[in-house]
Amino acid sequence: MSETTHDTLAGNAERGEPLQFHETTEHHPETGTLLGFWIYLMSDCLIFASLFATYGVLGRSYADGPTGMELFDLPLVAMNTSLLLLSSITYGFAMLKMQANQLRGTMVWLAITGLLGAGFLGLELYEFNHLIHEGAGPWRSGFLSAFFGLVGTHGLHVLFGIVWLVTLLFQLKKHGLIPENQRRLFCLSMFWHFLDVVWIGVFTFVYLMGVLP
């Protein structure tokens, strides 16, 4: 490969033509937004890693308070999980509509995704409210502090995701599927799917393992 490049370069120089360089690797992206956003997500991942580690350490420190087995309502968690999983696939459909350049379809699927996300958040708030009324607030024990810290941070991310999603709906309505909006939609899709990945960790590590004796 390098030899042929040399030949071309030498040939060009002999013929008095300007030097031409052929990229042998994949071309450089025009903007670093997607890579930059991915690196943001990875740093966010580290925040969640530290929260998971905290929960891992404190998850069984009940301080004579209620345990996960007594508190966690698995059917509710299953419901929440399916809402988030469904919202991942509906976001996927929005991306497919975007690729097909169908503005209306993109907005409809995006709105459905937002509603599913809001449903998830509603159920989570209901659960938090229920726990606090039972006297199992974050102040009760190390276990509950770590639980509210981890699950609450994930919920806040979903909330900001929904705010971003609604903002994008307005942007789409105003400007349509311009390249900038396509890029924003793609970044939000990474964010949204990333939150679903974190939730896999939450329902497995916190809820399912929490109810095991």
Next chain:
Amino acid sequence: MSGSNDHHGGDMPHSTFKGYMTGFVLSVILTAIPFWLVMGDVIKDTGMTALVILGFAAVQIVVHMIYFLHMNFHSEGGWNMLALIFTAVIVFIALAGSLWVMYHLNVNMMPGLMKEYG
């Protein structure tokens, strides 16, 4: 390969209906089984159940990475994957390190155990 990317304003990976549906169906299966294992109390041994559901979670995370986040070794010239691998290493150190250190700290510093062994 780069030709298919260029049509969609920049360097976004191309998604397909088939890819999303494959990811979704796999995720549903990989979510339903752990819930069933725990709620139905299928495996009597707690430690075994925990290991199995952690395994399902790991597989599901990989499925999401591939089908929803479109991870591969050539997007962004491999830098996406490099950042992911680096993060995975740090996450592993943070999780395993915390659990390991704090477990031994607990075991060695518990007043109850001091009496038992000392």
